[in-house]
Every structure is written in C-alpha cells, then in structure tokens.
Amino acid sequence: MDLKSKLEILADAAKYDASCASSGGAKRDSLDRKGIGSSGGSGICHSYTPDGRCVSLLKILLTNACIYDCLYCINRSSSHVRRARFSVEEVVKLTLNFYKRNYIEGLFLSSGIIKSPDYTMEELIRVARTLREDHAFRGYIHLKLIPNADPRLLEEAGRWADRVSVNIELPKADSLEKLAPRKEIGDIRRSMGHLRGVIDEQPRHKGRSFAPAGQSTQMIVGADDANDGHILTTSAALYGGYKLKRVYYSAFSPIPDASKALPLKAAPLIRENRLYQADWLMRFYGFDVAEIVSGGEAGMLSLDMDPKLAWALKHRERFPLDVNLASREELLRVPGLGVRTVDRILSSRRVRSLRGDDLARLKVPLRKVSPFIVLPDHRPTKLLDRADLQAWLKPPSTQQLDLFAA
Amino acid sequence: MPHPNPDIHRVQLAGDTDFAGFRDAARLHLRAGIPPGRVVWDTAEPGGDLFGDAPAPPLPQGEQRAPPRVSRAFLDTAQSVALHREPGRFRLIYQLLWRLCDEPRLMSVASDQDVMRFHDLAKAVRRDIHKMHAFLRFRDIYSPDGEAFVAWYEPDNHIVEAASPFFVKRFASLRWTILTPERSAHWTGDELLFGPGANRRQSPQGDPLEELWRSYYANIFNPARLNTDAMRAEMPKRFWKNLPEAALIPDLVAGAAARTAAMIEAAPTFPVHRRGAELPEPADAAAADAQGLPAIAAAAKACRACPLWEQATQTVPGEGPETARLMVVGEQPGDLEDIAGRPFVGPAGRIFDQALAQAGVGREGAYVTNAVKHFKFEPRGKRRIHKRPAAGEIHACLPWLEREVATVDPEVIVMLGASAAQAVLGRAVAVTRERGQPFRLPDGRWGVIATHPSYILRLQTEPEKDAAFAALVSDLKTAADLIGPSPGSPA
Numbered sequence: 001m002d003l004k005s006k007l008e009i010l011a012d013a014a015k016y017d018a019s020c021a022s023s024g025g026a027k028r029d030s031l032d033r034k035g036i037g038s039s040g041g042s043g044i045c046h047s048y049t050p051d052g053r054c055v056s057l058l059k060i061l062l063t064n065a066c067i068y069d070c071l072y073c074i075n076r077s078s079s080h081v082r083r084a085r086f087s088v089e090e091v092v093k094l095t096l097n098f099y100k101r102n103y104i105e106g107l108f109l110s111s112g113i114i115k116s117p118d119y120t121m122e123e124l125i126r127v128a129r130t131l132r133e134d135h136a137f138r139g140y141i142h143l144k145l146i147p148n149a150d151p152r153l154l155e156e157a158g159r160w161a162d163r164v165s166v167n168i169e170l171p172k173a174d175s176l177e178k179l180a181p182r183k184e185i186g187d188i189r190r191s192m193g194h195l196r197g198v199i200d201e202q203p204r205h206k207g208r209s210f211a212p213a214g215q216s217t218q219m220i221v222g223a224d225d226a227n228d229g230h231i232l233t234t235s236a237a238l239y240g241g242y243k244l245k246r247v248y249y250s251a252f253s254p255i256p257d258a259s260k261a262l263p264l265k266a267a268p269l270i271r272e273n274r275l276y277q278a279d280w281l282m283r284f285y286g287f288d289v290a291e292i293v294s295g296g297e298a299g300m301l302s303l304d305m306d307p308k309l310a311w312a313l314k315h316r317e318r319f320p321l322d323v324n325l326a327s328r329e330e331l332l333r334v335p336g337l338g339v340r341t342v343d344r345i346l347s348s349r350r351v352r353s354l355r356g357d358d359l360a361r362l363k364v365p366l367r368k369v370s371p372f373i374v375l376p377d378h379r380p381t382k383l384l385d386r387a388d389l390q391a392w393l394k395p396p397s398t399q400q401l402d403l404f405a406a
Numbered sequence: 407m408p409h410p411n412p413d414i415h416r417v418q419l420a421g422d423t424d425f426a427g428f429r430d431a432a433r434l435h436l437r438a439g440i441p442p443g444r445v446v447w448d449t450a451e452p453g454g455d456l457f458g459d460a461p462a463p464p465l466p467q468g469e470q471r472a473p474p475r476v477s478r479a480f481l482d483t484a485q486s487v488a489l490h491r492e493p494g495r496f497r498l499i500y501q502l503l504w505r506l507c508d509e510p511r512l513m514s515v516a517s518d519q520d521v522m523r524f525h526d527l528a529k530a531v532r533r534d535i536h537k538m539h540a541f542l543r544f545r546d547i548y549s550p551d552g553e554a555f556v557a558w559y560e561p562d563n564h565i566v567e568a569a570s571p572f573f574v575k576r577f578a579s580l581r582w583t584i585l586t587p588e589r590s591a592h593w594t595g596d597e598l599l600f601g602p603g604a605n606r607r608q609s610p611q612g613d614p615l616e617e618l619w620r621s622y623y624a625n626i627f628n629p630a631r632l633n634t635d636a637m638r639a640e641m642p643k644r645f646w647k648n649l650p651e652a653a654l655i656p657d658l659v660a661g662a663a664a665r666t667a668a669m670i671e672a673a674p675t676f677p678v679h680r681r682g683a684e685l686p687e688p689a690d691a692a693a694a695d696a697q698g699l700p701a702i703a704a705a706a707k708a709c710r711a712c713p714l715w716e717q718a719t720q721t722v723p724g725e726g727p728e729t730a731r732l733m734v735v736g737e738q739p740g741d742l743e744d745i746a747g748r749p750f751v752g753p754a755g756r757i758f759d760q761a762l763a764q765a766g767v768g769r770e771g772a773y774v775t776n777a778v779k780h781f782k783f784e785p786r787g788k789r790r791i792h793k794r795p796a797a798g799e800i801h802a803c804l805p806w807l808e809r810e811v812a813t814v815d816p817e818v819i820v821m822l823g824a825s826a827a828q829a830v831l832g833r834a835v836a837v838t839r840e841r842g843q844p845f846r847l848p849d850g851r852w853g854v855i856a857t858h859p860s861y862i863l864r865l866q867t868e869p870e871k872d873a874a875f876a877a878l879v880s881d882l883k884t885a886a887d888l889i890g891p892s893p894g895s896p897a
Contacts, residue, residue, distance in 0.1 A: 003618070004617070004618060004621050007618060007621050007622055007625070008621050008624075008625050009625075011621070011622050011625035011626045012625040012626075014626065015625070015626050015627070015628050016628075029575035029576065029578070030575065030576065030577070030578050030579055031574070031575060031578050032578075033578050033579045033595075034579070035579065036576075036577065036579055036580070037576055038572075038575045038576040044536070044539055044540045045540055045640065046540050046541070047540075047541075047623065047641065047649065047651055047652075048636070048637040048640050048641040049623060049626060049627035049628075049637065049658075050627055050632055050633070050634050050637050050655055050658050050659045050662065051627055051628050051629075051631040051632055051633050051636075051637070052631070052633035052634070052635070052636025052637045052639075052640075053627075053628075053631075053636075054640070055623065055626060058622065059626060060622075094618070097615050097618075098615070098618075098619060098622075100544065100546075100553070100555065100577070100580060101543060101544045101545070101546070101555070101613065101615060101619070102542055102543055102544050102557070102573075103543070103619050172716075173715075173716050185716075186707065186708075186720060189718075189719040189720065190719055190720050190747070192719070193719040193720070193744065193745040193747075194745075196745055197745050197746065233717070234717070236785035237717040237783075237785050237790070239785060239787070239788060240783070240785035240786065240787070240788060240789055240790040241717075241719065241741075241744070241745075241783075241785070241790055243788055251631075253628060253630040253631060269631060269633070283787070288786075289785075344516035344517070345516075347514045347515075347516055348514060348515045348516045348517045348518075350511075350514060351511045351512075351514050351515050352515060354517060358517035359517070361517045361518075361519060361522050362516060362517050362522075
C-alpha cells in the first residue's frame with residue numbers, strides 16, 4: 001500500500017478524536033540550529049476543515065488494526081473497514097515534511113491495539129523518541145496512552161510528549177462494560193491517577209519536562225443513555241481528581257459499518273456544544289454541576305439556549321443586578337457577560353459609572369443582558385416577570401446582528 | 407513642503423511602521439501643547455532626502471504638557487496599533503497620549519471610545535500576525551544545495567517584520583524566504599533580512615508534498631459534522647487562494663450530506679454475541695471467597711457494593727503484615743491515597759506515622775486499613791473535597807473489614823475517628839468522650855477509640871494541635887501496651 005492510501009485510511013480513522021489542541025507545550029525553539037521546530041504558549045490552527053474544526057496537528061493512527069471490539073469505534077476488530085499500518089519511519093518523515101512547510105504544529109498519534117497494550121505503547125513511544133532524539137524535533141507531540149500498558153511505558157511517553165491523554169470513552173462505567181468489554185474503567189482511572197502523581201511530583205521551578213501540557217481525555221456523548229448530569233458529574237470528578245487540562249466531548253456520530261447496538265443517528269451537535277458551555281461554566285464561572293443541571297429538565301441541558309441563560313431564567317429572584325455594584329462572582333452569572341467583559345466592566349467602573357452605551361461599546365449583547373441588569377439609564381421594567389421571556393430574548397433571525405437599542 | 411495651513415503640523419515618518427519616529431515626534435508635540443487635531447502623521451515613504459529638510463521642532467502653542475508616563479503594556483499595544491493599515495492609527499495613539507495628560511486613569515476605562523478603538527486595532531494586528539503564522543505555506547524549491555523554502559503570503563497589515571522572528575525560532579536550521587506584496591523577509595541561515603515587496607509570480611507554484619497534505623485534509627474532515635460557518639469564521643475566504651488545501655472545500659461541502667446519508671442508510675452489522683453485563687456481586691459474597699490478604703485486596707478491587715467505586719480511582723486495600731497484632735482502622739482514603747492506591751500516605755498519613763513512631767510502634771508492626779475503601783469526595787474546581795462516608799457506605803464496605811480482621815486476627819483494634827468506630831462497633835460514637843479507654847470487643851479483642859489524624863490537621867491553633875496530637879500518641883500507646891507478650895518472648 002502506498003503512503004497516500006495509508007494516510008487516507010489512518011487520518012480517516014483518527015478524526016473521531018476531538019482534540020487538536022497544541023497549546024501549553026514547553027517553551028522550545030531551534031535557534032541552536034541543531035533541530036527543527038518551536039512550541040510554547042498558545043497553539044496555532046493551521047487550517048480549518050468544513051466541519052469547523054481546527055487542524056493544528058497531524059492527527060493519525062499508527063494503525064487502525066485493533067484486537068479490541070469497542071462497539072462505538074470504527075476500528076473495532078469486528079468492523080469491516082480497510083486496515084493499514086504506518087511504519088515508525090513513515091510517521092516521522094511525514095511529520096517532519098508537513099512541519100517544514102508550516103502545515104502543522106506537530107503530531108497527535110494514537111493507535112489501535114495490536115498484539116498487546118505494551119507492544120502498542122512501545123511503538124507509539126518509538127515514533128516520539130525518534131522525532132525527539134534523532135531529529136531534535138521541538139514541535140508539539142500529543143500521545144494517546146493505552147490505559148493498561150505498563151506504568152513505566154506511560155512515564156516514558158510523558159517524557160517525549162507535550163501532552164498525553166487516556167480516553168475515558170463513555171460517561172458511565174457500566175456503559176463502558178457493555179460497549180467496550182475489554183476496557184476497564186479501573187485501568188483508565190489508575191492510569192490517569194498515575195500520570196497526575198508523576199506530574200505533581202515534578203519540581204516546579206525547573207520547568208516541566210514531563211508532559212508539560214498535562215493530560216486530557218475524551219468522552220463520547222450520545223452512544224449510551226447517560227444524561228448531561230451524569231456526563232458533567234464525571235467531568236467534574238476528572239478535573240478534580242486528575243487535574244485534567246481538558247475534557248473533550250465528542251457527539252457520537254454515525255460511522256461507516258456501524259454496530260447494531262448503537263443509535264444510528266448522530267447525537268445533535270448542539271448537545272455537544274451545550275456540554276462545552278457547561279464545562280466552561282464549571283471551570284471559569286463558579287457554577288457547580290447541580291446548578292447547571294437545574295437549568296434543564298430531567299438531567300438534560302436545554303438545547304434551545306445556553307446553560308447560563310437556562311439557569312438564570314429559573315433563578316430570576318437573583319436578578320436584576322446593578323452592573324455598577326455587583327461583585328465579580330455575581331456578574332459572571334449574568335447571561336451574555338463573559339469573563340473578559342466582566343473584567344473590563346470591573347476595571348472601567350472603578351473610574352466612572354457605566355451606562356448603556358458603555359456596555360454597547362464593550363460589545364455586550366444588550367438584548368440578552370437587559371432583563372438581568374440595572375444601569376443608571378436602564379431598568380428592566382417587569383421583564384423578569386414575563387412568562388415568555390425566553391421567546392422575547394430570542395430576536396427574529398433577521399435582526400440577530402442588531403444591537404438592542406431601548 | 408510647507409503645509410498651506412500654518413496651524414497644522416505635518417510629521418513625516420520614515421515609513422508605515424516607524425514607531426520610534428512617532429514616539430520622538432509625539433513627545434515634542436505634546437511638550438509644545440499641540441492638540442491632536444492639529445497634527446498630521448504622514449507615513450508615505452518620503453520621496454526626497456529624509457534628513458535634508460528635517461522640519462523644525464514645533465513652536466509651543468498654548469499650554470505646554472509633560473508627556474504622560476505610560477505602562478509597558480501601553481507601549482506594547484501602541485506598537486501593535488502602529489502596524490495597522492488604518493491611516494488614522496498614529497493620530498489615535500497621539501490622541502490617547504494627549505488625553506492621558508488630563509485623565510491619568512483613562513486606560514482603565516475599557517468602554518471609552520478611544521481606548522476601545524486602540525485595543526481593537528491592536529487586536530486586529532495581533533490576529534493578523536497569528537493568521538500569518540498559521541496560514542503561510544512554504545514550498546520547497548528543491549535547490550541543489552539542500553532544502554530551501556519560499557512562501558507567498560498576503561497580510562492585511564504592515565506585519566512582515568513583526569511576524570518573521572517566529573519563523574526564525576521555528577526554522578532556524580532551514581533557509582527560507584517569505585514574499586508579500588509590500589515586504590519580503592529572507593533567512594539566510596544566519597541572518598534575517600528584509601527587502602521590498604514582490605508579486606505572486608515570483609513564488610513557486612507548487613510542491614509535491616501538497617498532494618499528501620490535501621489527502622490528509624480531506625480525510626480528517628468529518629462530513630457528519632458539516633459546519634461551514636465555523637470554518638469561515640476562523641478561516642475567511644480571502645485566505646483560501648494561498649492555501650493549497652482550500653481548493654478541496656467546495657467538493658467536500660457538496661459531498662458531505664450524501665456521505666452522511668450513505669453511512670446512516672447502510673445496514674448496520676450485527677455485533678458479535680456477548681453475554682449481558684453481570685450484576686455486581688455483593689461485597690460479602692466476594693469477600694467470603696478470598697483467602698489471605700493479597701486475595702482479599704484483589705477481590706476488593708472489583709467491589710461495587712456501593713456507588714463510590716464509580717468516581718474513585720481505585721479500591722485502597724489495607725496494608726501491613728498478616729501477623730500484625732495491632733490493627734488500625736481509619737475512615738477512608740483521601741485524595742493522595744486514591745491516586746497512590748495505598749492507605750495513609752497523604753498529610754493525615756504523615757501525622758499518623760509520627761504519632762505511631764512516638765508511641766513506639768513502627769508502621770511495619772501494624773496492619774493499617776480503612777472502614778471505607780473508596781475515596782468519597784465532591785469535585786470543586788481543580789480539587790476534590792473529602793466527604794464523610796454515609797452509614798450505608800460504611801455498611802456496604804464492612805465485609806472487607808471483617809475479612810481483614812479475621813485474616814490478620816489482631817489482639818487490638820484502634821478505631822481512628824467516628825466512621826471507623828461506627829464500622830467496628832455498629833453504632834454512632836462520640837469520639838471525644840470515648841477515646842483512649844480500652845474496652846473488650848464482642849469477639850474478645852481489645853478496642854481503643856482515638857481521634858482521626860485529619861482532625862488534628864483541621865484544628866486552627868498550635869496549642870490545640872499539640873494537645874490533640876499528644877492525645878493520639880497516648881491512645882496509640884495505650885493500644886500498644888494492650889498487646890500481650892509475643893509467644894516467643896520471655897513472659
């Protein structure tokens with residue numbers, strides 16, 4: 001099989017992994033002229049595909065052959081997809097050639113399990129080690145870890161990679177048992193715990209050498225019956241327990257040659273979007289899972305509106321808030337005010353009292369915030385009492401770009 | 407050339423990005439008290455000899471002003487603003503400096519029109535630089551003396567000089583050239599040189615690697631998630647003409663719906679038959695089968711007798727010699743125990759070890775375990791906050807503790823804290839009242855209740871801590887003294 005065909009198969013097989021982040025890597029450059037590449041700081045998206053996703057890394061599998069039979073996975077052993085396998089050298093050359101042309105920030109390498117978890121992990125490590133040692137590659141490397149590989153191999157992977165990730169796969173442990181019979185939640189959690197242990201023990205002052213961009217994970221949404229409450233509870237426990245940098249949510253999307261045990265229809269992408277918004281509320285806005293879920297019904301977030309607005313509509317007694325007096329924590333709970341805007345408000349109001357046109361200049365969506373705030377020139381007269389507030393907040397689509405002026 | 411209006415001061419800058427020139431002139435004009443409306447900032451490259459007819463410094467007009475002190479952040483932002491293509495950019499910076507003389511806190515007012523505009527322009531420039539780092543594509547010209555790369559790029563603003571050091575850091579070991587309509591940058595391998603602009607025809611028209619790159623782009627795209635708005639928000643169409651992969655976009659978009667429909671319509675294949683998920687075994691059945699501590703630990707790994715297993719990392723079994731005559735029961739593993747898979751290794755564990763040593767018992771002489779073997783917590787941001795186990799969870803975990811007691815067969819059991827005492831005694835216990843007094847357990851062993859070391863950690867003042875620690879040492883000593891002479895030693 002030629003390189004192009006392999007690339008087609010092994011990129012296609014990798015596209016169900018949501019992450020393509022290249023941020024947080026160690027600060028490196030190649031000013032010493034000995035190698036190639038640089039990293040550090042925020043990541044770069046070198047392109048975008050028509051699904052709106054960023055292309056930052058060469059995201060491929062080493063092979064899509066797999067001895068496991070996880071039902072949600074296109075590469076499961078019982079699937080009829082074409083199989084291919086890159087050699088270590090091929091991945092190394094492809095990465096360097098793409099990198100020199102400024103197509104990518106680096107490599108995100110994953111693999112189906114072949115022979116054994118340890119063998120597979122060793123092959124992935126070989127690619128990363130060859131890039132780092134033989135070619136002095138200073139770009140970004142993200143390695144997917146195989147949960148039940150030997151802990152020593154997990155540690156070696158973290159020495160070459162900027163980021164490592166173990167996929168939690170599904171939000172509920174019993175779904176994992178049903179859909180991925182050979183994956184053990186215990187193995188997955190122990191691997192994450194082990195990585196956190198190693199990351200914690202690194203001396204802070206010397207600059208991190210072990211997985212400087214930390215660890216992340218991915219959860220498939222909509223392949224089992226877990227509701228959004230389950231999903232967010234699991235995420236909160238993962239963030240708290242293993243100091244994950246990110247939990248990625250991937251709406252289950254139909255795969256060629258799907259298994260009968262799975263829903264055939266894609267989970268709505270908007271559900272995935274709502275989960276990301278909720279995840280943000282947990283990490284940056286001081287919300288806890290129960291509060292976020294209270295905005296929806298029966299453990300599910302509202303699909304019609306973002307979770308902060310949904311929460312606020314059910315907690316109208318906490319509004320309206322005076323923009324010139326409310327605390328940072330309170331302002332962060334106003335629908336339509338983001339972290340940056342809130343910080344700008346706080347900095348501006350120290351000098352002068354803010355009015356409606358100040359908020360307009362700060363690009364605040366006025367219609368959305370208006371029922372929830374008080375300004376010297378604005379009082380939400382009984383807006384909060386309206387039963388149809390949700391409908392009122394949604395402007396007709398033709399006016400969406402209009403700034404509310406009243 | 408003198409300006410027809412004598413009230414207008416024309417400042418000739420040495421090109422589009424001459425921030426240093428702007429700074430000097432701004433200082434002079436502020437000192438002379440010349441208001442923003444009377445200064446014209448000319449960035450057109452001067453035709454004649456720039457230094458031949460340097461304009462005389464402006465004569466003072468009205469009130470003279472001391473140039474305001476500005477922060478490093480202001481200067482950085484101003485330098486970015488200076489790179490914007492907007493002709494009024496230098497006037498805007500001068501206007502801000504002028505206003506800062508009267509309003510020293512102006513820059514805090516993020517909603518001020520000038521401040522806003524200043525930040526917007528800087529942001530546009532930073533974004534333009536970022537997009538250049540992202541969307542520039544090098545092509546190998548396959549020169550006979552090794553790899554050499556050339557790129558053609560069309561930035562929106564005057565950013566070639568500002569964006570190039572990034573490529574030096576990344577590709578210092580290569581030779582490369584960046585051509586743009588306005589400027590060009592050339593890295594010789596040792597030195598970064600800038601030259602005049604070029605046109606697209608001077609750049610290479612392709613690179614064989616682009617075919618592989620297009621294959622990758624087409625296949626990493628998921629047609630089931632088509633979202634062209636999101637793509638165009640980040641990669642507007644004006645960039646497409648210089649991106650080798652963008653030529654594929656129309657066909658990928660057109661074919662997406664059909665490909666998704668085909669996947670959904672394709673008959674699903676039947677999964678291999680598999681037996682249904684087994685019901686979790688109750689802890690007592692699993693525990694009863696386990697003989698010896700390693701077998702108990704192994705069986706406890708799979709325990710799902712209560713819901714705590716689901717969010718915890720692992721079961722944390724007891725630790726210590728099977729022949730220990732002293733057994734210490736704690737409450738439950740904490741954050742660090744959960745990660746390490748071993749009991750009493752966190753902050754409370756360190757206190758415990760100190761107390762045990764001061765009581766004259768080594769950790770190696772005792773079997774140490776917990777009433778509940780999974781960590782119970784509540785996530786809060788990046789941490790997990792310990793939560794006390796409920797009576798039901800203590801009860802569900804009891805079979806494991808009972809197997810440990812039966813296997814180790816200790817003479818004395820120390821219960822650290824209320825949960826441990828509840829597990830061993832089956833009733834609620836007031837630790838402060840009942841601690842330190844040995845009593846016989848129903849099976850004839852000695853029991854001693856003591857405070858949990860984490861209680862000591864939570865106390866506020868040093869004297870309180872010292873007293874509680876001393877009590878713990880004394881209770882452990884009481885327990886140790888209850889151990890009879892070992893069978894081999896003289897009575």
